[in-house]
Structures are given as structure tokens and as C-alpha cells.
Amino acid sequence: MVQHAAGGRRLRVGILFGGRSGEHEVSLMSARSVFRAIDRQRFEPVPIGITRSGQWILPHDAEALLGAGRGVEPADGEPLAVVPGPGGRRLLVLAAGGAGRWLEPLDVVFPVLHGTYGEDGTVQGLLELLDVPYVGAGVMASAVGMDKAVMKELFRARGLPVVPFVVVTATRWRREPAAVIEGIEGTLGYPCFTKPANLGSSVAIRKCRDRRQLADGLEEALAYDRKAVVERGVDARELEISVLGNDEPMASLPGEIRPRAEFYTYEAKYTEGGAELIVPAPVPPRVVEAMQRLAIAAFQAVDAAGMARVDFFLERATGRLLVNEINTIPGFTAYSMYPRLWEAAGLPYRDLITRLIELALERHGERARLRTTYGDGGGGDAQGGGDGAGTGTDGQG
Structure with a gap:
């Protein structure tokens, strides 16, 4: 349970949004929802925007920026410098002439960063250096969850059922496009789907029915990443489960996506009415149990923490379940499946945010108890220390 920090003050929660990603605008939509719903009696939200070029800013007017429906620009706020090390949890607000002030x-x-440079372990690594608790998966789980090629190989190695797939690098595509096309046709056939290995929100996913569409799909996918994943098309229902927890995660009931378009496109995900979200999904109890078991297995396979959404295909002809992917920072918009599934389970959106913060503090407290020296190295053995900005929470040792 989250308590107030020392002196009874509210805990300061930095909400990171924007970023260097094709999902920049999606991040703003999710951040707006979190910013507006967070429990202001317990938490003081501190919105921090990241421009498309990677500049961190402290917005002049966060609510106006988040509601503007456009990307984050440097002129929207004061530039920030991140200062890692023992005095962590600190950000320096820069000013003209090189002066600055420390942010509390x-x-x-x-x-709330979707896609590359946010969901892929890069920001998580920076937050580890800062020694600040953060919501969601760690560096390794974030990186694996973002890279669909590695993720699917890991799932397959753990015995989880996945759709047959092929990985194509940009180098090989440029060198031998004809051989790549022939190999995909022989292995997967048509229809198939092309997608960047490291991107989400259905950005640059294309359904391909012939050679021309396959070539165009690979070109588009490889414009976003150095690797593309090509998957066999399956006639299936699209189901999703939300997972919540750290070492002992819980799985929600499944929800079903019924896109208005031919498949679940970017526009369908983030346009009201673009898809029908059915909560809970009308599936037999045995399918629910199998999905929950597989969702937790996928969560634990990548060593995730805090939250994740696991997506499935349920083949119409065979009734076979296939694990599609895991999302370690699922969408938090008003149309997003992850919070809707927990709300259906009796955990309202505001309480879900609080629970995720609790899990972040709990995980950080566990890591702070680990030794970081060996033998008689002197000094403290624990990772923690920081700048003395204690949180006064149950989970922080």
C-alpha cells in the first residue's frame, strides 16, 4: 500500500511521455489519461515531455500540451538534463547562459512511452542509473518484449505456441530481394503479414497477398527498423489478456478485438469506433484458463514486471490458441484494452495506476537489498542510497 513520503507530502510521480518513436502521439494520449486520473491526494504528478529528437523538457503547461493533439516540441517547456549517479532521482532544469536549478x-x-527509445529498455536503463523506482518491466524484459523476432524465438524455446514466422534483415533484403521473397513464399505462403521487429501500435503492419504487396510491406517495415518480421496469416479471433504483478502475477479475463477494418490497424486502435472491444470475451471457460496460463507463462518467460498485455490468436477452424506478442507498456488511452480488462475485474483506472506505482516501489525495494560489492570491498552492500529522497512506502525496505 502506498503511503505518503516523509513529512506527509505526496509522492512525486514523473510521467514520461512523447519520445523518439513512431508512436509519439500514442504516448501523449496515454499520458493524458494517466495525468488526469492519477490520485492527487496521494501523488503529485510531474509531467516530463520528450521531443521527437530526444530532448527532455519540463512543460510550461502540461495539461495544455497533452490535450493539444500534436507532438512535443522544445519550445513547449524548459530543457532538462538527466544526472545519473549516487545523487540520483535528480533532473537539472537548464536555463540560458548555462545556469540551472535542480528539480525536486x-x-x-x-x-508512458510506447515503442522505440521508451518501451525497449533504453529509458529503463537510464532510470536504473538514476536509482529511481519506475513502473513496468526492467531493461531485459523491455528489450525482449519490444523485439518481436527475439520475443518469438524465446516463446518458441519455452514451448509456447506461436504463429510461424520469418525474420528478414535490411541488409539481406537489399542484397538478395528475390531470394527473400521466394523463401517467404515457400515457408509461409500467402496471405502473410509484414511488420517492423521493434515497433508497436500496428504501425507499418501490412497484409500481403502477392509478391508485389510483400515487397512493398518489407520496404515499409524496414524503413522503421533494421529487422522485419513476416508472419503467416491466420484466420483467427484476436484476444488479449492483461497481466498485473511482479513475481506472482495475476491474469485478467480475456477481451476480444473486433476491428472494423480487415485487421487491427493503427487507425482502428486509436480512433473511436475503429474497433469493437468486447469485455469479457465470449469464449469457453477452458479457453479462458488456457489463455491465463499462457499469458502468465509469457510474462514470466521475458521476466516482466508490473504490467503487460499478452495478445493471442484463436484459430476459427481448429480452436487452437497462439501467442501473438507481449506488450510491456500497453496503451492507457480511453480506448485501451489493458485498463478496461482490470476495470471489468473490479479494479478502477485510478486504483490501477496506484497499484502499478506500488509494484514499482516494491520491485525497487527488492533490488535495493541486493549486494553490489564482493568480499571486503568496504562501503554499503546495497544498491540503494540515492539522495535521501525517501518515499516512506511499505515496499522500500
Whole structure:
């Protein structure tokens, strides 16, 4: 349970949004929802925007920026410098002429960054260096969850059922496009789907029915990443499960996506009415149990933490379940499946945010108890220390 920090003050929660990603605008939509719904009696939200070029800013007017429906620009706020090390949890607000002031330390960070440079372990690594608790998966789980090629190989190695797939690098595509096309046709056939290995929100996913469409799909996918994943098309229902927890995660009931378009496109995900979200999904109890078991297995396979959404295909002809992917920072918009599934389970959106912050503090407290020296190295053995910005929470040792 989250308590107030020392002196009874509210915990300062940094909400990271924007970023260097094709999902920049999606991040703003999710961050707007978190910013507006967070429990202001317990938490003081500190919105931190990241421009498309990677500049961190402290917005002049966060609510106006988040509601503007456009990307984050440097002129929207004061530039920030991140200062890692023992005095962590600190951000330096820069000013003209090189002067600056320290931002009051953050107690926890809620990254609402979808896609590359946010969901892929890069920001998580920076937050580890800052020694600040943060919501969601760690460096390794974030990186694996973002890279669909590695993720699917890991799932397959753990015995989880996945759709047959092929990985194509940009180098090989440029060198031998004809051989790549022939190999995909022989292995997967048509229809098939092309997608960047490291991107989400259905950005640059294309359904391909012939050679021309396959070539165009690979070109588009490889414009976003150095690797593309090509998957066999399956006639299936699209189901999703939300997972919540750290070492002992829980799985929600499944929800079903019924896109208005031919498949679940970017536009269908983030346009009202673009898809029908059915909560809970009308599936037999045995399918629900199998999905929950597989969702937790996928969560634990990548060593995820805090939250994840696991997506499935349920083949219409065979009734076979296939694990599609895991999303370690699922969408938090008003149309997003992850919070809707927990709300259906009796955990309202505001309480879900609080629970995720609790899990972040709990995980950070466990890591702080680990030794970081060996033998008689002197000094403290624990990772923690920081700048003394204690949180006064149950989970922080």
C-alpha cells in the first residue's frame, strides 16, 4: 500500500511521455489519461515531455500540451538534463547562459512511452542509473518484449505456441530481394503479414497477398527498423489478456478485438469506433484458463514486471490458441484494452495506476537489498542510497 513520503507530502510521480518513436502521439494520449486520473491526494504528478529528437523538457503547461493533439516540441517547456549517479532521482532544469536549478527529486517514474527509445529498455536503463523506482518491466524484459523476432524465438524455446514466422534483415533484403521473397513464399505462403521487429501500435503492419504487396510491406517495415518480421496469416479471433504483478502475477479475463477494418490497424486502435472491444470475451471457460496460463507463462518467460498485455490468436477452424506478442507498456488511452480488462475485474483506472506505482516501489525495494560489492570491498552492500529522497512506502525496505 502506498503511503505518503516523509513529512506527509505526496509522492512525486514523473510521467514520461512523447519520445523518439513512431508512436509519439500514442504516448501523449496515454499520458493524458494517466495525468488526469492519477490520485492527487496521494501523488503529485510531474509531467516530463520528450521531443521527437530526444530532448527532455519540463512543460510550461502540461495539461495544455497533452490535450493539444500534436507532438512535443522544445519550445513547449524548459530543457532538462538527466544526472545519473549516487545523487540520483535528480533532473537539472537548464536555463540560458548555462545556469540551472535542480528539480525536486522524483519518488517514482511512470514511463508512458510506447515503442522505440521508451518501451525497449533504453529509458529503463537510464532510470536504473538514476536509482529511481519506475513502473513496468526492467531493461531485459523491455528489450525482449519490444523485439518481436527475439520475443518469438524465446516463446518458441519455452514451448509456447506461436504463429510461424520469418525474420528478414535490411541488409539481406537489399542484397538478395528475390531470394527473400521466394523463401517467404515457400515457408509461409500467402496471405502473410509484414511488420517492423521493434515497433508497436500496428504501425507499418501490412497484409500481403502477392509478391508485389510483400515487397512493398518489407520496404515499409524496414524503413522503421533494421529487422522485419513476416508472419503467416491466420484466420483467427484476436484476444488479449492483461497481466498485473511482479513475481506472482495475476491474469485478467480475456477481451476480444473486433476491428472494423480487415485487421487491427493503427487507425482502428486509436480512433473511436475503429474497433469493437468486447469485455469479457465470449469464449469457453477452458479457453479462458488456457489463455491465463499462457499469458502468465509469457510474462514470466521475458521476466516482466508490473504490467503487460499478452495478445493471442484463436484459430476459427481448429480452436487452437497462439501467442501473438507481449506488450510491456500497453496503451492507457480511453480506448485501451489493458485498463478496461482490470476495470471489468473490479479494479478502477485510478486504483490501477496506484497499484502499478506500488509494484514499482516494491520491485525497487527488492533490488535495493541486493549486494553490489564482493568480499571486503568496504562501503554499503546495497544498491540503494540515492539522495535521501525517501518515499516512506511499505515496499522500500
